[in-house]
Amino acid sequence: MTSISSTTLSDGRELIYFDDAGFPKSRAKGLTTDRRGLPPRGEPGEVRYDALTDEWVAVAAHRQTRTHLPPADQCPICPTTAGNFSEIPAPDYDVVVFENRFPSLGPALGAVAANPAWGTKWPAFGRCEVVAFTPSHTGSFSELSEARSRTVIEAWAQRTEALSALPGIKQVFPFENRGADIGVTLHHPHGQIYAYPYVSPRAGVLGAAARRFYDARDGRETLTGSLLRSEREDGNRMVLEGENFSAYVPFAARWPLEIHLVPHRQVPDLAALNGEEKDELASVYLDLLKRMDALYPTPTPYISAWHQAPLDDLLRPAGYLHLQLTSPRRAADKLKYLAGSEAAMGAFINDTTPESVAERLRSVAVPASATPPAVLAATPEGARA
Incomplete structure (x- = not known):
């Protein structure tokens, strides 16, 4: 302990x-x-x-x-x-x-x-x-x-x-x-x-979308939970699946490299995870970072952002902890810069396809010192219908 x-x-x-x-x-x-x-x-x-x-x-x-x-x-x-x-x-x-x-x-x-x-x-x-x-x-x-x-x-x-x-x-x-x-x-x-x-601007946007979805289903399902289920059923963008966490490249990824790591159980924040979930997260998170670093000959710059439910009576019930791991690196020697469309309008244009990024992350050679923390997701050929 x-x-x-x-x-x-x-x-x-x-x-x-x-x-x-x-x-x-x-x-x-x-x-x-x-x-x-x-x-x-x-x-x-x-x-x-x-x-x-x-x-x-x-x-x-x-x-x-x-x-x-x-x-x-x-x-x-x-x-x-x-x-x-x-x-x-x-x-x-x-x-x-x-x-x-x-x-x-x-x-x-x-x-x-x-x-x-x-x-x-x-x-x-x-x-x-x-x-x-x-x-x-x-x-x-x-x-x-x-x-x-x-x-x-x-x-x-x-x-x-x-x-x-x-x-x-x-x-x-x-x-x-x-x-x-x-x-x-x-x-x-x-x-x-x-x-x-x-409540920060990004958390406000995510929280409002989550609340609308939650209310439309009378609190029976969350937006993040629904997206996790859909990605696991499709399989094409999955990176790995564990007992308590799964990771995938989102269908509409904004960044050249973007992975979402989501607990299978709805929790508002890291403080709400139980011991077993924290134990698995410790290995799954390391695995994802190693995969990102193994994509290129040099370390990949990234932002690792933990999205936790705001402390807001309206937004918190629909909130769902998840990690957004992103990098502007679109090739070994190229970065994605946020120029006119992204910086001024907030309208992202991605230079990679989420499916190809997920396939690369699944197949990359993780250093031998890493113990696989979860079952790798199915390849597109083996994706669930």
Whole structure:
């Protein structure tokens, strides 16, 4: 069982150690004190209301001074050494979550204006956290052990539950940006969690569609559950199927590489998964990342986005946890750029077919160290009618 220990950094930010099951690393070595003497935290930035789109936009000018591509010996999320007093004061750790020193949202908490209009600006309430997957400065999530993957999942689940209980929070979003082409400014393997004081635009669109479908069926079926069933019955875009999770390239994929990983049971978020589901997720998720990395000679940049049900009385009943794993890489030496149609109109044009991408992901040679976590989906010839 994952053990959890917490401490406070010198500027008052919370830091939490999550230790691999059976290996209480941070407790054994002690929670050392942050000796940097950081200045007190500043006030939050602001969110401004965009009346044209009915959306909130965060304005965080203070982030211009955030850490940008530091040398390896000055990495802020490596363990602390005599020459590098980092964000993590312990000399070793397994997984660590801490409040971002340069947050887009927070540290103050509260609700945004209920009836905004043009000219409305509000404190950028919320919380932004960093999740360090490993003390090793190099590598990626796909190179973690299954035990470490399970610890990260436990951290995501615990933080989802804790952040969801904070005042004013409407949505909790764990994610990972991997690769310079995505815009990563720290190479150390890590992810982030945003706790928004509003329902984000994308979650609002997905939530509204899910609620319409749910209401039309009197709560008997969810939209995501229906799509999962349809993809499994068709079979052409399936990547793998397990006891508790299945992965597929969606019928109308927007990105050159896009995989949806969906639990077979409707749950609103990672915190609602049971132990057996988390165990399988730890291996299935690693398998998907290894498949994506095995497509080309060099590591593939990606965004790993966990879509969790918003904390909204209208949207949450129809909500259904799922992962959207995407990459703009359309060939070994080509990226898909969001130009006029996508960036201005939100109208995506995909350069690949979902069926061909699924076939490649099914057939790619996963590194021998990976234990197949699930039965590979049928090939198109063996797809179910």
